[in-house]
Amino acid sequence: MKNQPEQNQPEQQVPILRPGTSLIQLVNGDYYVGSPRKGFCFTEIQRYRFLQSCDGKKTLSEIAQLIGCESNSLMAFLESAISNNYLLLLSDQITSGEKTRRDCESNFYISHLDSHNFATASAVLFRQRAQHEILIFGSNQFSVALFAILQAAGFSKSRIIGSFGFDATQIIAEDLAGGVIQSSDIGSTLNQISKRISREHQLVNTAGSEIYGKNxxxxxxxxxxxxxxxxxxxxxxxxxxxxxxxxxxxxxxxxxxxxxxxxxxxxxxxxxxxxxxxxxxxxxxxxxxxxxxxxxxxxxxxxxxxxxxxxxxxxxxxxxxxxxxxxxxxxxxxxxxxxxxxxxxxxxxxxxxxxxxxxxxxxxxx
The missing domain is CATH 3.40.50.720 (NAD(P)-binding Rossmann-like Domain)
Known part of the structure; x- marks a missing residue:
């Protein structure tokens, strides 16, 4: 039995091309939709623009407004694509992903803590962690890797001091371990590598704030x-x-x-x-x-x-x-x-x- 679109509120349906479906324009000016093994050609520019807009983020009415036509005129294209298994209908629109990896990590940790009903609210927990200054005395791979994981855990005010009395130790080839110290870091000082790690691993952004030396x-x-x-x-x-x-x-x-x-x-x-x-x-x-x-x-x-x-x-x-x-x-x-x-x-x-x-x-x- 062929899949038919829902008849209630058709303008609010959210179409999206099936995974693996290609939509291309041929050399002769025709259009092709389908997989490398099975598909069909068509010549209507309006059908092409309709399928091109089926990204799972726009409803049928929004696509019609974008193309400049009535929603009813797109129903024939919609039914044909569904019956040929080139199109899917979603119940909800796909939301855009987070802009940065840091936002994704923060979202993940906060939702994880909220799901376990911790006594301290997750957002408050990370704000409190960001206020704690942690000094790391050490110049080996352990200290650098620990600094990275503390930054990723929300302790944004952690920093590496280096060996007692000086901070000019350079990274050598023997320090390469795990995914924190990279080959491009060889020859860099602890201060230089700390800045890179802070940018890449820091969970709570503290850029532009005076965070050291006062407390x-x-x-x-x-x-x-x-x-x-x-x-x-x-x-x-x-x-x-x-x-x-x-x-x-x-x-x-x-x-x-x-x-x-x-x-x-x-x-x-x-x-x-x-x-x-x-x-x-x-x-x-x-x-x-x-x-x-x-x-x-x-x-x-x-x-x-x-x-x-x-x-x-x-x-x-x-x-x-x-x-x-x-x-x-x-x-x-x-x-x-x-x-x-x-x-x-x-x-x-x-x-x-x-x-x-x-x-x-x-x-x-x-």
Whole structure:
């Protein structure tokens, strides 16, 4: 049975050519509609203009107005095209797509969060994320990839500082990993590549606004050994920071998150490690063999974990004080990333950081 168009309100029907259907003008001046194997020729210019306008975005009445004729005069063309399976009728008009990839990503995330009925409205969540300034101390591929995923997650004020004391490190061929660092970036500085990544991955557009240097950072992420003077500065400024440990014995630690004056600091950990080490030589050997670069095979999973921990810590709904990385670290075996363990620490009484031992029970901050 041939498909017939609906008779109720025919002017509001939205026609569109079937996928794979071609509409061309032949050399002799005739027109052809159909597939390479099956179709038919016609000579009416009005039929050609009608089929040319059937893009799924205009109703029959809008097409008639565009061509300059009555809707009833197009019904014969419409019925003929439907009966020959060259045309489809849609119930709704096709809406234009988003203009930019950033709009598409934002639309996707917002609709995803709304469908799960989150306590915090999605738009408000992204606006709040865009207000948090995150500093990344590091100059390897981990820091660059983490910067990209933080930008894509809505943390538009995140930025890479580089190694402690300077920011002139250039990208080398060994840094190529994943889809963030490209071959064209070789020779570029961290500052240059950061600008490109911010343009391409930033979810919330902050162009033209003064976003750096006025407020205290919400979080600092350190991927290299932190000098003592920096630790003292962050302690005096009460700036929380997350430590990404070096690769030792093919394992890497994500954490701890240090809350200055409230949780275990790095000096507490160092004092405890020195007191509990079998011999000072073992601790020295581990320090000397620590690698700064993360193997590319587990780079993605480490970045994903770090981004989730950062988002959880800065989530306005959740309490940062109950974060699983407070005075703790997630230790991941690089040979088997699914093999994970939590390492917990208590404040050391020999340290003057001010962390209260009474707030701890079994290594768990409460």
């Amino acid at each position: 205290q950072p919400a979080l600092i992420i350190a991927m290299q050994p932190i000098p003592v003077d920096y630790q003292q500065r962050w302690l005096s400024e009460s700036t929380p920071y997350l430590v990404i440990g070096p690769v030792i014995e093919n394992q890497v630690d994500i954490g701890p998150i240090v809350l200055p004056g409230a949780s275990t600091c790095l000096r507490c950990i160092d004092l405890s490690a020195t007191a509990n080490a079998l011999t000072p030589e073992i601790a020295t050997l581990n320090y000397l063999t620590a690698q700064e670069r993360i193997p590319a095979g587990v780079l993605s999973i480490l970045i994903g974990y770090t981004q989730l921990f950062v988002a959880q810590f800065l989530d306005p709904v959740l309490s940062g004080i109950s974060h699983p990385l407070i005075s703790s670290a997630l230790r991941i075996d690089l040979d088997n990333p699914c093999k994970q363990s939590h390492i917990k620490w208590q404040p050391n009484s020999m340290c003057g950081c001010g962390a209260d031992l009474g707030e701890y029970a079994g290594g768990q901050f409460r």
